[in-house]
Amino acid sequence: MSEKQAAIDLKNITVAFDKKGETLTAVDDVSLQVKRGSIYGIVGYSGAGKSTLVRVINLLQRPTSGTVTVSEQNLQKLSDKKLREVRQKIGMIFQQFNLLRSRTVLNNVEYPLLGEKISRAKRKKKAQELLKLVGLADYASSYPEDLSGGQKQRVAIARALANDPDILISDEATSALDPQTTDSILQLLQKLNQKLGLTVFLITHEMQVIKSICQQVAVMENGRIIESGSVGQVFARPQQPLTRDFIESAANVTQMRQQIVDDQLRENLQPNERLLYLKFSSNATSESVISELTAKYGIKANILFANVQKVAQLSLGYMLVILSEKNGKIQVGIDYLQESGVTVNDLTEQKGENANAS
Ligand SMILES: Nc1ncnc2c1ncn2[C@@H]1O[C@H](COP(=O)(O)OP(=O)(O)O)[C@@H](O)[C@H]1O
Ligand SMILES: [Mg+2]
Structure with a gap:
């Protein structure tokens, strides 16, 4: 893949934490490229280093070593101001939704635009359009506590799209949802990928999630990527025992x-x-x-x-x-x-x- 095709290009990323005088290597020499407009999944058990890796992509976590290139820009060389701009183009969603309880659904989606040079009317219109896109047009004046888990995640997705990001990062976004709701959220992510050309980078501990919407997959264990490739390739010919375990548990x-x-x-x-x-x-x-x-x-x-x-x-x-x-x-x-x-x-x-x- 040429540099230009890569929405995300990580080279030799290592993240080491100091834990009571001992070094804990949460991410260990990880390199990967995510093609623009694709859906890339990372699967691994809890503690594998997935969330740490994902935080490196927008430099919320600075790596101990390695280079982070997003949309052809080496993020480590950017000024704070430039970095903020790049971060706005990377949306994120999480397992725990992180919605503001005291604000309506509409206000939650508007929230990332509050500091922007945009009129109130336009901001409101944008948020309404996004709610429509995620299937929640009728819930603008509801409060988060009145929504189901799946609906809350839809609000979080709409909010993540407020700044028209190029990349959406999903950190276990469906892990708190039942299988049916998980499916509907994954279908939504796929629709956004196809309709908006959004690059989706998702991490999960469930191979089922990878199977349903990802094109590329990497398996992570102890901070390392132990296997990666196209989803078809990896499912048909898994090389590592852990990969086989994930695939077999997805097939019961x-x-x-x-x-x-x-x-x-x-x-x-x-x-x-x-x-x-x-x-x-x-x-x-x-x-x-x-x-x-x-x-x-x-x-x-x-x-x-x-x-x-x-x-x-x-x-x-x-x-x-x-x-x-x-x-x-x-x-x-x-x-x-x-x-x-x-x-x-x-x-x-x-x-x-x-x-x-x-
Ligand atoms: N800020 C931190 N300080 C120290 N250790 C951390 C920090 N963040 C994560 N870790 C450790 O790094 C390892 C990987 O964590 P994490 O990236 O959250 O894994 P995953 O998302 O795959 O469950 C864990 O052992 C965790 O305790
Ligand atoms: Mg995690």
């Missing part, structure tokens, strides 16, 4: 794994049975491959769990299945699965501790 595979232990599936297998965990990607659809197993090889497939998720035009399937066959020819079927592009994990032999002890 984690619960499935627990089910195997709880139901003692391995312990109850017959000698002619194999317990397999299969992963399908677009080129091998689960239905055709499984029916082929039966038709061609006479192998019975008992599907215990199956989930297909659509990610960036790819369909990715996860399946837990018990294969059984009378004449000891199961391996032929497993070879067939692998030749068809299915990733096969044989769970049959991975007995629990109890089994080993007996």
